[in-house]
Amino acid sequence: xxxxxxxxxxxxxxxxxxxxxxxDGILDALLAQDPYSRSACEVIAEPGAVHIMGEITTKADxxxxxxxxxxxxxxxxxxxxxxFDDTAKITCSIHEQSGDIAMGVNSSYxxxxxxxxxxxxxxxxxxxxxxxxxxxxxATLSRRxxxxxxxxxxxxxxxxxxxxxxxxxxxxxxxxxxxxxxAVVVSAQHDPDIxxxxxxxxxxxxxxxxxxxxxMLDADTKYFINPTGRFVLGGPAADTGLTGxxxxxxxxxxxxxxxxxxxxxxxxxxxxxxxSLQLRQIAKTIVSAGIASECELQAAxxxxxxxxxxxxxxxxxxxxxxxxxxxxxxxxxxxxxPSGMIEHLNLRRPIFRDSASFGAFGRQDVLFPxxxxxxxxxxxxxxxx
Numbered sequence: 001x002x003x004x005x006x007x008x009x010x011x012x013x014x015x016x017x018x019x020x021x022x023x024d025g026i027l028d029a030l031l032a033q034d035p036y037s038r039s040a041c042e043v044i045a046e047p048g049a050v051h052i053m054g055e056i057t058t059k060a061d062x063x064x065x066x067x068x069x070x071x072x073x074x075x076x077x078x079x080x081x082x083x084f085d086d087t088a089k090i091t092c093s094i095h096e097q098s099g100d101i102a103m104g105v106n107s108s109y110x111x112x113x114x115x116x117x118x119x120x121x122x123x124x125x126x127x128x129x130x131x132x133x134x135x136x137x138x139a140t141l142s143r144r145x146x147x148x149x150x151x152x153x154x155x156x157x158x159x160x161x162x163x164x165x166x167x168x169x170x171x172x173x174x175x176x177x178x179x180x181x182x183a184v185v186v187s188a189q190h191d192p193d194i195x196x197x198x199x200x201x202x203x204x205x206x207x208x209x210x211x212x213x214x215x216m217l218d219a220d221t222k223y224f225i226n227p228t229g230r231f232v233l234g235g236p237a238a239d240t241g242l243t244g245x246x247x248x249x250x251x252x253x254x255x256x257x258x259x260x261x262x263x264x265x266x267x268x269x270x271x272x273x274x275x276s277l278q279l280r281q282i283a284k285t286i287v288s289a290g291i292a293s294e295c296e297l298q299a300a301x302x303x304x305x306x307x308x309x310x311x312x313x314x315x316x317x318x319x320x321x322x323x324x325x326x327x328x329x330x331x332x333x334x335x336x337x338p339s340g341m342i343e344h345l346n347l348r349r350p351i352f353r354d355s356a357s358f359g360a361f362g363r364q365d366v367l368f369p370x371x372x373x374x375x376x377x378x379x380x381x382x383x384x385x
Contacts, residue, residue: 001174001175002172002173002174003137003170004053004170004171004173004174005138005167005170005171005173005184005212005255006138006168006169006170006171006183006254007136007138007141007142007147007168007249007252007254007255007292007293007333008142008147008165008166008167008168008248008249008253008254009042009139009143009166009167009168009236009249009253009358009359010146010165010166010246010249011146011150011163011165011166011357011359012075012150012163012358013075013076013150013162013163013165013189013234014076014164014165014166014241014246015164015235015238015239015240015241015242016046016241016242016243016245016246017241017243017246017356017357018045018072018075018077018235018236018241018338019042019045019197019242019243019245019264019315020043020243020246020250020263020264020265020354020356021071021075021165021264021353021357022043022045022050022052022068022071022072022243023024023042023043023054023243023244023264023356024072024217024264024265024352024355024356025067025070025071025266025353025354026039026041026056026062026265027039027041027264027265027266027350027352027353028065028069028350028351028352028353029060029062029067029321029334029350030056030058030060030062030267030346031267031349031350031352032033032060032349032350033059033060033061033117034058034059034060035039035103035149035348036059036348037056037057037058037059037060037174037267038055038056038057038058038097038267038268038269039053039054039055039056039058039103039265039266039267040054040056040097040243040265040266041053041055041094041096041212041243041265041266042054042265043056043241043242043243043303044146044240044241044263045070045084045088045127045235045236045240045241045242046139046236046241047083047084047097047303048068048083048088048089048162048237048242049086049088049090049091049238050068050072050089050090050091050236051087051090051091051092052065052068052090052091052092052093052094052375053063053092053093053094054265054354055094055095055096055097056094056095056096056097056258057096057097059262059290062311064092064094065090065092065357067111068090069086069088069090070086071353072084072085072086072088073085073086074145075163076153076154076162076295077163077235077380080219081273082113082163082233082235082237083161083233083237083238084235084236084237087218087374088236091251093156097293099141099230100201101257102159103119105269105304106117107336107371111306111309113116113164114306114337114338114339115222115269115306115338115339116303116304116305116306116338117302117303117304117306117338117344118266118269118270118303118338119156119261119270119271119272119301119303120260120301120302120303120310121261121270121271121272121300121301122256122259122273122298122299122300122301123154123199123259123261123272123275123276123279123298123299123300123301124251124254124256124258124259124279124294124296124297124298125201125249125276125277125278125282125283125297126252126255126257126279126280126283126295126296126313127280127283127284127287127288127294127295127296128255128287128294129287129293129294131176132364133361133363134283134284134288134362135167135252135253135361135362135377136251136252136253136255136256137178137261138169138170138171138255139177139245139252139253139359139362141169141181141211141212141213142167142168142169142253143167143362144165144211144212144356145167145169145184145186145190145207145208145211145212145360146165146167146330147358147365148207148210148211149161149167149186149207150155150163150165150183150205151209152206157206157377158192158202158203159190159207160190160191160193160199160358161188161189161190162189162190162191162232162234162236163187163189164189164231164234164235164236164238165186165187165188165189165234166185166186166187166362167184167185167186167187168183168185168186168333169181169183169184169185169212170182170183170184171206172246176293176294177215178216179214179258180217180220181212181213181216181217181226182220182221182290182346183221183222183308184208184212184221184222184223185224185225185226185227186203186207186208186225186226186272187226187227187228187300188203188225188226188231188233189232189233189234189235190226190232191230191232192232194227196226196230199225199226199373200207200226202224203225203226204223204225205335208223208225215239227348228360237353238346240342243262243265243281244263244264244265245262246264247260247261247262247263249359250262250264250359250360251359251360251361252361254294257296257298259272259276260296261273261276261321262277263352263355263360264352264356268339268341268342268347269342270302271338273342274338274341274342274345274347275299275301275308275336275338277341277345277368277370278336278344278345278370279297279298279299279358279368279371280360280361280371281345281369281372281373282297282330283295283296283297283336284371284373285361285373285378285381286315286381288325288373288378288379289377289382290320290382291315291318291320291321291322291381291382291384291385292315292316292318293315293318293327294315294316294318295313295314295315295319296314296316297311297312297313297317298310298311298312298338299311299312306337306338306339307308307336307337308336309337311327311328311330311331312327313327313330320385321384321385322383325384329380329381333380345369345370347369351368351369354368357369361366370378
């Protein structure tokens with residue numbers, strides 16, 4: 001049965017992504033000095049101003065304001081005419097993690113020798129065989145376009161581009177098989193003196209046709225490039241940004257489930273982040289082993305309890321082995337307690353800022369530990385068939 005599915009991506013200059021990168025820039029600085037830092041750092045960005053807030057407990061000595069300015073500058077907001085740049089007014093209001101929360105994290109309810117989960121909630125991990133990235137194709141292709149906008153701006157290929165931008169890809173599926181690209185949407189912030197026709201032609205030729213698979217574009221593919229006709233004012237100058245507001249673009253483009261918890265600004269004791277990363281690695285391992293063409297896992301946690309209260313594994317009918325057996329394999333080979341996941345993925349280090357823009361999963365420009373697949377585990381899975 002044919003159907004359409006759409007995913008969205010945003011550039012690193014999108015106002016919400018500005019905030020995510022500042023939150024994770026601060027987290028990385030904390031972990032670089034004190035790997036056991038606790039952080040739940042939130043950021044708001046608006047025209048000419050940034051507000052940093054949240055709970056941080058650490059031995060590190062950092063300057064959050066300087067970090068925020070460095071992030072803003074590195075993104076490309078360096079000119080006053082953008083309405084938001086690295087000279088923005090920055091306020092900072094940070095306090096320590098609640099003692100009640102810390103007590104539950106420092107030692108587990110059932111095992112005082114290990115960390116408890118930093119909160120309750122459910123997390124998901126997903127992988128599919130749509131491409132080498134083991135990601136839903138619409139998510140992969142929409143991200144390819146926003147990274148292309150960033151690269152064309154930074155390299156000077158399209159010098160009139162500004163940091164903000166979005167893309168959207170609609171894939172036509174026949175059952176589970178992606179057949180063609182039905183629609184492409186690109187909105188790119190730009191200098192005021194570029195003609196709309198020139199911008200649309202440039203983006204179609206230098207971004208879309210260059211980066212999307214030619215065999216999936218056809219005469220019926222629809223293109224919407226800066227459909228409002230003007231996108232000069234962008235970033236936090238146009239829309240207030242907030243940490244954690246682009247959780248679908250950060251993960252699987254809406255193709256898989258999401259538990260609702262954001263990633264950015266959260267240290268590894270927060271299972272919203274750590275369990276999602278670990279479950280992604282497990283799902284990718286299962287798909288890479290050829291056990292299934294699609295796999296999703298859900299784990300749920302209670303605050304202060306180390307072991308997940310539930311684990312669910314599904315292959316949506318594509319699995320070559322029984323899902324009960326697959327669930328047992330997961331539990332036998334992965335420690336899903338917070339301390340186990342942190343150690344396995346080596347998360348007490350500054351690796352998170354890169355994941356705060358262009359998605360945390362399926363990246364080929366950065367090799368994150370949760371994207372690595374252990375060949376020994378792949379072989380152990382194949383023996384179960």
